Amino acid sequence: MTEASDLIANDILFDWLLRRGDTALVLGHRVSEWCGHAPALEEDIALANVALDLIGQARLWLSYAGEVEGKGRGENELAFLRDAWDFRNLLLAEQPNGDFGQTLMRQFLIEAYDLPLLRALERSADERIAAIAAKAGKETAYHLDRSSDLVIRLGDGTSESHARMQSALDTLWPFSGEMFCGDGVDDAMSDAGLAPKPESLKPAWTETVEAVLAEATLTRPQSDFAHSGGLSGRHTEHLGHLLAQMQFLQRAYPGATW
């Protein structure tokens, strides 16, 4: 099996791996913020599971990124000792939890993208990427199943839950376009046979999203305006606050271990 380092420059691969790892890490942290606060005990446990899955995926991507970078940074250094401008996550992932509906809508929009992405990555020319994608794909298939189901139930629920879901969709929609904005990093990864171009995932995403929104009786916003910048380190004001909390312990007590 081919090694990615024979096919592509390390700094490009590093950047691409950070996008995967950072998006999973930031989203995982956001979901973990529900721990102890979710509307029902069963939901609390389910969300904690999802958060743990995402943080587990982040560890795999970030460990690999650290090895590719070759500067002695591991998953911990990359997660806890980088500042906001070094993060390469999707802006959608860092958006605040809002109410339960907003959290679920954010989850759904990202998972509808993650699943076809991971399925495509299982065919990556790089063994390591393919293996991480295979593991993450099983988890994500379940996450998407759950978030689709809940978006439908709440969208097609009471007038209150419907209104909240529509408002969540309207708020988050402008952040979804960033998922399909390919750049030079994506082109190089695609040319090397390591990853699909983000644009190529749009039909699958659109199909999932339209089917679920229709069943949920929610109206897809018309505008295709897309916020972007997260993948190149320009973030919304929310990431700094998230990192302040996530990184506090490691910053205050450097090298602290259990």
Added chain:
Amino acid sequence: MKKEWPLWEVFIRGQHGLNHRHVGSLHAPDAEMAIKNARDVYTRRKEGVSIWVVPSAQITASDPAAKDALFEPSMDKIYRHPSFYDIPDDVGKM
């Protein structure tokens, strides 16, 4: 309108060939969600290969106060407790 979700009893089959065993209960609005919630609440450590959920209201239970009448009489009927047979080693646990 009742605001609480109904209660469900959860049964999990540990491995193929074993019975589904009662593992606990949870709240969910319907059976489908109960299965999903059971997956998250009760199979976090690879406990099973199959999940059943049953509305708790569908279970008819014996009266705890009738415990003596129901179970006590069998205690002194030693012929019902075949514990004094020698079991060959290769049979393993029975």
